[in-house]
Amino acid sequence: MSSLAVLHASELVTLSGSKRPRFGAELSEVGIVRDGGMLVRGGKIEKVGPSDEIEKNLGDAEIVDARGRVVMPGFVDAHTHLVFAGNRLGDFERRARGETYEQIAKAGGGICSTVEKTRAASEADLLAQAKTHANWFLRCGTTTVEAKSGYGLTVEDELKILRVLRQLKEEVRLEIVSTFLGAHAVPKKLSPDEYLDIVITEMLPRVTEEKLAEFCDVFCERGYFDIDQAHKILSAAKKLGLNLRGHVDQLTNSGGAKLMAEIGATTADHLEQTDGQGIAALKKAKVQPVLLPGSVYALGSSRYPRAREMIEAGLGVVLATDFNPGSSPTPSMPMVLSLACTQMKLAPAEAITASTLNAAYSLNRGDKIGSLEPGKLANFAIFDCEDYRELAYWFGIPQTHSVYIKGERIL
Ligand code: NIG
Ligand code: FE
Numbered sequence: 553m554s555s556l557a558v559l560h561a562s563e564l565v566t567l568s569g570s571k572r573p574r575f576g577a578e579l580s581e582v583g584i585v586r587d588g589g590m591l592v593r594g595g596k597i598e599k600v601g602p603s604d605e606i607e608k609n610l611g612d613a614e615i616v617d618a619r620g621r622v623v624m625p626g627f628v629d630a631h632t633h634l635v636f637a638g639n640r641l642g643d644f645e646r647r648a649r650g651e652t653y654e655q656i657a658k659a660g661g662g663i664c665s666t667v668e669k670t671r672a673a674s675e676a677d678l679l680a681q682a683k684t685h686a687n688w689f690l691r692c693g694t695t696t697v698e699a700k701s702g703y704g705l706t707v708e709d710e711l712k713i714l715r716v717l718r719q720l721k722e723e724v725r726l727e728i729v730s731t732f733l734g735a736h737a738v739p740k741k742l743s744p745d746e747y748l749d750i751v752i753t754e755m756l757p758r759v760t761e762e763k764l765a766e767f768c769d770v771f772c773e774r775g776y777f778d779i780d781q782a783h784k785i786l787s788a789a790k791k792l793g794l795n796l797r798g799h800v801d802q803l804t805n806s807g808g809a810k811l812m813a814e815i816g817a818t819t820a821d822h823l824e825q826t827d828g829q830g831i832a833a834l835k836k837a838k839v840q841p842v843l844l845p846g847s848v849y850a851l852g853s854s855r856y857p858r859a860r861e862m863i864e865a866g867l868g869v870v871l872a873t874d875f876n877p878g879s880s881p882t883p884s885m886p887m888v889l890s891l892a893c894t895q896m897k898l899a900p901a902e903a904i905t906a907s908t909l910n911a912a913y914s915l916n917r918g919d920k921i922g923s924l925e926p927g928k929l930a931n932f933a934i935f936d937c938e939d940y941r942e943l944a945y946w947f948g949i950p951q952t953h954s955v956y957i958k959g960e961r962i963l
Contacts, residue, residue: 553594556930556959557610559603561618562938564588566600567625567905567923573840573868573913579902582940583923588623592930595958600924621953622935622943624904625924626695627885628911631797631821631842633876634689634699634728635682635713635720636666637673640877653851653879654775654803663703663737666877670703670713678716679723685875686724688883690963693933693952696727698797698872698915700769702736705747707754710734714764725962727931729915731797732756732765735777735785748781752788760792766916767818768794772808779811786815795916797842801825813837819870819914823857824848831858835865840914843906844874845891846882859896870914871898871906886951889944900941930959 558564566583574581589606591599591613599606643661647653656662670678689697699717704710710732717730734751738744759765768789772782786796795818800808802822809830812820820826820834821842834841843857862869871888874880882888885907892903912922921931934953935943943951955963 554959555611555613556592556616557606557613558590558592558616558618558623559606561588561623562586562620563622563940564590564600564924565622565624565904565940566925567909568600568925570909572918573910574905575866575868576863579863579869579905580899582901582904584940590623590924592959595930595960597924597926597928597930599926618934620938622937622940623924624933624935624940625908625922626931626933626955626957627693627907628915628922629689629694629697629872629875629885630819630870630911630914631844631872631874632697632699633702633874634685634697635678635701635716636703636877637669637678637681638666638877639881640666643878647852657775663878664740666703667705667737667739671706671709675712675716678713679719682716682720683724685883686720686726690726690955691950691952692884692886693935693955694726694883694885695931695933695955695957696729696912696915696917696921698729698731698767700731700733701765702733705734705737705739707750707758710755711758711762711764714759718764725957725960727957729767729917730765731767731769732759732789732794733769733771735770735782737771737776744777744781748777748784751785756788756792760794766795767797769797769799771799772806772811773799773802774804774806779807782808783811783815786817790815797821801830805830809834812839818916822847824853824855826857828861831862831865831867835867840868840870840910842870842872842914843892843896844872844880845895846888847874847880848895849891850880850882856896859892859898863898863902868910868913869902869906870911871903872911886943887947890947893944900944903944904940931957
């Protein structure tokens with residue numbers, strides 16, 4: 553079994569000591585060990601502590617000198633749309649001219665334009681583009697991503713995307729958790745109810761039979777799927793054993809947070825328009841909010857979710873990129889940290905917890921990843937800075953030095 557000793561990190565940010573997501577004031581506890589070290593054996597973390605203690609029992613471990621650098625769990629990005637074809641440069645220019653996301657979608661841009669390109673792409677082409685995206689995530693220090701379907705909107709095209717994800721897992725080291733988002737938009741020529749029927753009676757059974765996803769998601773929004781339709785999809789998915797996530801209250805407050813609470817979802821994502829009642833409902837049902845400030849920024853809006861209220865209410869807040877070609881073309885968790893601190897007033901420590909440990913719990917992987925402690929996978933990143941707060945402070949400059957997954961250096 554190969555072993556590795558990371559030594560002399562200026563800060564080893566452990567996030568250790570919690571068997572559940574961190575809530576409220578706990579979000580600020582990141583567990584820093586100065587001049588920190590870590591022993592890794594067989595892909596797992598064996599020991600974490602001050603370097604002089606780790607050094608006592610090195611055996612044949614390969615030494616990684618982390619002097620002057622921060623060592624952290626790899627980011628866990630709990631909301632991405634990793635597989636799609638092409639880009640949305642046209643939408644981007646139109647937004648710069650002042651058109652809104654909804655106006656652009658009505659005028660032939662939006663999700664449906666990416667659907668057309670994704671349907672036309674072969675599995676091999678999609679896989680090649682997905683590999684490029686996967687590499688972008690790694691370069692930002694992310695070691696696990698959740699990834700959704702949703703740009704197919706026919707049985708075969710949705711399955712195609714999920715199969716690309718399955719193949720991607722075989723071919724790249726980035727860890728991937730798949731989510732079925734058949735209800736991302738209503739395809740042209742079908743009514744919402746006609747399409748809903750296909751999602752429920754044809755897609756969901758195939759997705760679960762072929763074990764292509766762990767979660768089911770839905771875009772609950774004016775012009776997409778309303779509360780009743782979202783409820784139907786999510787309850788059908790739940791019956792088939794899938795866990796639930798949802799795009800809710802992004803552009804309008806339709807009571808989406810309440811729906812996610814009622815149905816027992818794992819996460820409620822976006823929440824830009826969610827009010828105090830929605831926050832209270834999430835708290836009561838222990839639903840984790842996944843906040844996506846990259847999409848608020850890229851859409852040119854200033855309406856960020858009420859993150860401080862969510863933290864103060866005791867929610868297990870998560871931060872993610874929402875990486876997608878339309879509303880959030882960034883794979884960068886450090887960029888998200890910057891936005892979280894400057895726009896949503898999170899402390900850097902809170903933002904780090906939300907993008908590692910809490911994110912891991914939101915993917916049902918809190919026992920394996922998200923912190924650096926004995927027994928967990930050795931998925932970590934080393935950054936070219938001495939203080940973890942620099943990750944949120946400097947922006948627009950990559951600080952990733954190296955990335956390890958299961959104890960192996962992959963970048
Ligand atoms: O999370 N809101 C819906 N889905 C994506 C946008 C997808 C797209 O525009 O292509 C989101 O923002
Ligand atoms: Fe999204």
